[in-house]
Amino acid sequence: MTARDDHPAVPPAEEYLDEVLAVVERVPSGRATTYGIVAEAVAEVLGRGGPRQVGQVMARAGSGVPWWRVVNAAGSPPARHLDRALAELRAEGCPLTRDGRRVDLRRAVWFPDE
DNA sequence: ACATTGACTAATT
């Protein structure tokens, strides 16, 4: 290594990205969590980031993980892929609201400490 | 260094 090997092997942004994806991968089928909850879990490890940062990561690198299990605080999947997300959620039996357009977080919410 | 932009949230109306 160089004399100064104090520069991160992984850029902070990438490190943050990995941490977010690691959490999302653990969300069980048929359940869901929120950007805010993921952000808290990540912040516990890295000490930074908020819901919007999680959103950024998902937008940029969310394919590859069960992104449809991450919804906003109101239970709505990302508007961009609303239909695809709802189809997935319905398919895996995730509790939805009566109108079937949002996740019923009261029943479906999952926290990373499980 | 400043402005803009987002797969956000909580409070308000």
Add this chain to the structure above:
DNA sequence: TAATTAGCCAATG
């Protein structure tokens, strides 16, 4: 219940 507003945080140009 839905729309609006202000606050939020880091990436980007």
